[in-house]
Amino acid sequence: MGTFKNQNDLDVTASSQTSVDELDKFGTALLGFSNKVDCIVALADKDLECPLAQAYAAQFFASAETKQGVKKAKQYLERANNLSKYATPREQAIIKSSNHWCQTERRAAAQVLEQVLDENPSDIVSSKWAQSLHFDTGNAAGILRAPLKVAEACDDNAYLHGMLAFGYEECHLLNEAEASVNRALSIQRDEPWAHHAMAHISEARHNLDGGIKFMLDVSDTWQNLSSFMTTHNWWHVCLFLVDLNRGDEALAYFDKIVWAVNQDCVQDQINAISLLYRLERIGVDVGNRWQNLAEKVILNCQDQVSVFLDFQFLYALARANHKEADNMMQRMIARHETVSQDEKMAWELVALPAAPGIIALANGDWQKAIDQLSIARPFLQCIGGSHAQRELVALFYIDALRGASQWEKVQQILSLRYRARPQVSWIKNQLRDAYDHLGLSQVVDF
Ligand SMILES: [Fe+2]
Incomplete structure (x- = not known):
């Protein structure tokens, strides 16, 4: 030695x-x-x-x-x-x-x-x-x-700038983030974490077409990457496609890549779950894919290692009508009693109220879903993941409000989103629907 x-x-x-x-x-x-x-x-x-x-x-x-x-x-x-x-x-x-x-x-x-x-x-x-x-x-x-x-010490390392880019983006410092992406790619074109950061930046800037173009231009370098990095970068491509109402193309990527690389990897599983949810809510027929996903998710449903993973696993099981969904919900509810102090907040403030809400959402029990998710939402950041990944819970909430015909709240949420992202098809469609239900069709000018 x-x-x-x-x-x-x-x-x-x-x-x-x-x-x-x-x-x-x-x-x-x-x-x-x-x-x-x-x-x-x-x-x-x-x-x-x-x-x-x-x-x-x-x-x-x-x-x-x-x-x-x-x-x-x-x-x-x-x-x-x-x-x-x-x-x-x-x-x-x-x-x-x-x-x-x-x-x-x-x-x-x-x-x-x-x-x-x-x-x-x-x-x-x-x-x-x-x-x-x-x-x-x-x-x-x-x-x-x-x-x-x-x-300072690693300034000539492309990976350093990829990490910086993602850090700046998660702090909403988008110009600094983009500069770091450019620096990373000037050193090394095939830096996948910098590509990933650029997808986040484009998403945050609502630049859907630019985001797709950037990612497809560099996608030839996504060879020999971990399954997470491959499927997650393609997941980001699919998010842009969903927002542009190109669900069929996103479904094709789901089958070809997002859910085709390593179905045993939990990160691949949550990419697939959150994409499938987004596809279904814009009207894409996803066939028996929930059942197919649930067969893999079931292998990890007793782990309770991460709230962020578990809430997505739970939705997949419940959506597939799997008999283990209720048992998993009970384990999530109880987990805060045994988990380390370090992780207690996530299990107590988020998993405990959200788990029954997720089951309710999958079963169409809209008011219960609204009530339970409302308790968890203010604390969501502590479960980890990126803005784009936690967005799934916001979509759950919007869909529960729509299911419960709470059109006043739907109009309030979606009109703000429409102002920021007028090119997103599903926002436009759902907002128009809300105005129709509120007897305000005449104000719709889109
Ligand atoms: Fe991401």
């Missing part, structure tokens, strides 16, 4: 320089959303003297966000903990963060990594993990702060 330098001039404990070079390759794979990111597992199994390889392997499995993943993560975490006494202070802190992560204490895990970044401002891999954890806990400022802490 010795101490060697990695490509960012940081000390790494390992059995050889070869291991550290392989660790660098893993870092690049992680930053670039490569489908080779699982190389960390082989390295951790090979070099039992490298604490960082063990900690990264633990984080790799924990980031799968399944109970099975956490279980697997703990095997590697145990090895990391055993090696901790030989590790550098930076490595010890990363191991500490991994321990928090495996206890589903994602806020605490991110906080420890932020300290690592303060002391090691070239540790871009820790910055990536920190951004991911901040994303999972809905901390927009953290999503930006994590890459900013390594910005």
Whole structure:
């Protein structure tokens, strides 16, 4: 065992320089959303003297966000903990963060990594993990702060600018976000996280045509990416298509890519669920796809690792009339009693009231859906995900109001949306419908 330098001039404990070079390759794979990111597992199994390889392997499995993943993560975490006494202070802190992560204490895990970044401002891999954890806990400022802490040292790295772009976008700093996208692509055209950030920026600017054009122009580079990154970038393309009332094209992408890459990945599952919901609500016949989705979702419905995942899983099960939906709802309601303090707020303030509301929504019990979702909505950000992903709950709410014929509220919500996004077909159609029901057809000039 010795101490060697990695490509960012940081000390790494390992059995050889070869291991550290392989660790660098893993870092690049992680930053670039490569489908080779699982190389960390082989390295951790090979070099039992490298604490960082063990900690990264633990984080790799924990980031799968399944109970099975956490279980697997703990095997590697145990090895990391055993090696901790030989590790550098930076490595010890990363191991500490991994321990928090495996206890589903994602806020605490991110906080420890932020300290690592303060002391090691070239540790871009820790910055990536920190951004991911901040994303999972809905901390927009953290999503930006994590890459900013390594910005000076890693200025020539395209992945740094992709991370910055997403951070700026989630903080609604759209001009800064676009500048970061441009910087990333000037270094490396195939930077998928920068492409992803540009989709968010276009969505926030209501630039549907521009968003589609940008994404399709760079989509030839989305080869050899993780299933999440591939399907999520195409998911964004589909959101633009839905808003342009091109549902049939979006459904074709659903079948060809969004739900065709890795049906076992929870992130792929939620991309599929939230796209299918959006397609159905604009009148696309989705056939038996809910039943098909539910067959996969059912495998994770007992995990309760993330409210953000669970509320979408629950809708899919309920919409498919799966007998497990009610049981899952009960588990979601009870979860706040046993979860870590770190994650309690999300389960208590969001899952507890929203779970019965989601079942009610799927069953057409509109008033109950409105009542339950209304309690959860003010606290939604704490469950994590992006603005675009949490938008699904706003759509649930609008659809419940329409189901309950609460046309005054529908008019108020949709007229504001129409003013901001006049080109979105479903907003226009549903607003016209609301005016008709309110006896105000004569005011409709669109
Ligand atoms: Fe996204």
